[in-house]
Amino acid sequence: xxxxxxxxxxxxxxxxxxxVAVARRHLRLHGVTTSLEAIAREAGVGPGTLYRHFPDxxxxxxxxxxxxxxxLRAAGERIARDVGPAERLDAWLxxxxxxxxxxxxxxxxxxxxxxxxQPTPLGPACEEMIATTTRxxxxxxxxxxxxxxxxxxxxxxxxAMLAWLGSTGPQGTQQADGARDxxxxxxxVPG
Amino acid sequence: xxxxxxxxxxxxxxxxxxxVAVARRHLRLHGVTTSLEAIAREAGVGPGTLYRHFPDxxxxxxxxxxxxxxxLRAAGERIARDVGPAERLDAWLxxxxxxxxxxxxxxxxxxxxxxxxQPTPLGPACEEMIATTTRxxxxxxxxxxxxxxxxxxxxxxxxAMLAWLGSTGPQGTQQADGARDxxxxxxxVPG
DNA sequence: AGGTTACCGGAGGCAGCCTCCGTGTACGGT
DNA sequence: ACCGTACACGGAGGCTGCCTCCGGTAACCT
Numbered sequence: 001x002x003x004x005x006x007x008x009x010x011x012x013x014x015x016x017x018x019x020v021a022v023a024r025r026h027l028r029l030h031g032v033t034t035s036l037e038a039i040a041r042e043a044g045v046g047p048g049t050l051y052r053h054f055p056d057x058x059x060x061x062x063x064x065x066x067x068x069x070x071x072l073r074a075a076g077e078r079i080a081r082d083v084g085p086a087e088r089l090d091a092w093l094x095x096x097x098x099x100x101x102x103x104x105x106x107x108x109x110x111x112x113x114x115x116x117x118q119p120t121p122l123g124p125a126c127e128e129m130i131a132t133t134t135r136x137x138x139x140x141x142x143x144x145x146x147x148x149x150x151x152x153x154x155x156x157x158x159x160a161m162l163a164w165l166g167s168t169g170p171q172g173t174q175q176a177d178g179a180r181d182x183x184x185x186x187x188x189v190p191g
Numbered sequence: 192x193x194x195x196x197x198x199x200x201x202x203x204x205x206x207x208x209x210x211v212a213v214a215r216r217h218l219r220l221h222g223v224t225t226s227l228e229a230i231a232r233e234a235g236v237g238p239g240t241l242y243r244h245f246p247d248x249x250x251x252x253x254x255x256x257x258x259x260x261x262x263l264r265a266a267g268e269r270i271a272r273d274v275g276p277a278e279r280l281d282a283w284l285x286x287x288x289x290x291x292x293x294x295x296x297x298x299x300x301x302x303x304x305x306x307x308x309q310p311t312p313l314g315p316a317c318e319e320m321i322a323t324t325t326r327x328x329x330x331x332x333x334x335x336x337x338x339x340x341x342x343x344x345x346x347x348x349x350x351a352m353l354a355w356l357g358s359t360g361p362q363g364t365q366q367a368d369g370a371r372d373x374x375x376x377x378x379x380v381p382g
Numbered sequence: 383a384g385g386t387t388a389c390c391g392g393a394g395g396c397a398g399c400c401t402c403c404g405t406g407t408a409c410g411g412t
Numbered sequence: 413a414c415c416g417t418a419c420a421c422g423g424a425g426g427c428t429g430c431c432t433c434c435g436g437t438a439a440c441c442t
Contacts, residue, residue, distance in 0.1 A: 186377025237422030
């Protein structure tokens with residue numbers, strides 16, 4: 001076993017970055033079921049190259065998601081700073097929903113990776129979401145805004161559901177608005 | 192234009208019924224994305240025959256769903272008869288959720304067909320669900336159990352979301368339990 | 383400069399979708 | 413009972429996408 005941490009060969013790194021960039025666009029346009037071959041084609045590499053860098057679809061998605069994750073973290077910090085305690089949880093969950101909805105069809109895989117029974121490529125993308133939600137939720141519960149029985153997992157699951165519903169068609173957005181309203185009444189302390 | 196209501200030829204009817212029966216089993220096992228070719232193969236007919244009877248996947252699913260719809264209707268009547276007004280809506284929505292969850296991946300297409308902008312093959316399967324939900328909801332609202340702002344479309348959307356969440360993996364069921372609890376708190380009058 | 387090794391990329395096998403068309407057969411009229 | 417026709421059958425085949433394997437290429441190290 002030679003030293004495995006040799007730096008990546010230059011052409012490899014170039015191809016990898018190119019693939020991620022192209023994948024990002026394709027995911028935005030066609031959702032997570034977009035054709036991997038098309039991505040390879042547009043990046044000007046063979047299918048083999050794509051599959052070597054990203055053994056399966058989830059690995060590629062996870063890589064693309066790392067960037068978006070930074071944006072989500074920033075949103076979390078902004079909310080902690082600018083939004084009052086009463087609306088903080090709502091605002092945060094809205095961001096989570098938007099994040100999960102960023103690529104059509106992402107909600108399914110993400111929910112699947114939520115509970116880290118065995119680690120999946122998407123696991124890291126979830127952990128931070130859960131962690132931040134736990135923080136905001138605990139705050140809200142101590143402030144008497146959120147019901148104590150609710151858990152962070154529940155809430156992230158709810159956000160994912162909303163993201164899913166919102167992406168099921170033209171009126172999905174309206175459906176999701178109604179459901180979001182019900183959910184907000186549901187996790188808050190009545191009154 | 193000859194008389195178009197001539198009875199179907201006997202072999203055609205036989206094949207059609209056979210296809211539906213086989214499709215039913217395959218849908219249960221593999222969800223709505225199951226291979227149509229496999230269904231045709233097992234039914235002993237060519238792909239052409241399948242596509243002639245059911246021009247697209249939704250048409251086949253809709254046909255299979257007609258039977259389950261009868262069961263749902265029966266459940267509705269049972270609930271109206273046996274369940275007290277306080278739990279009636281909960282019980283009904285549970286049935287809707289179970290119905291939508293009967294085939295993995297069905298929730299998406301069903302939600303898409305909920306608002307009948309233009310009629311889809313799955314439209315009829317939705318209308319009755321909406322109608323019954325409207326009835327139970329109105330009852331509950333008059334009884335002061337459900338919040339007046341909630342609509343039947345919202346609730347069916349919620350049931351579909353839960354069905355979706357419950358089918359996303361092993362722990363999806365637990366996730367869905369938590370979300371269902373939140374939703375129930377959300378559509379009821381607090382207190 | 384030259385050898386080593388990591389990496390490339392395309393060919394190819396497989397499965398699924400859907401269509402088209404030559405063949406076969408159920409049915410209604412005589 | 414027979415026949416003609418229109419309806420239905422089913423398989424071949426074109427297309428796309430997934431994924432693997434391997435001969436060749438070029439980057440890197442000395």
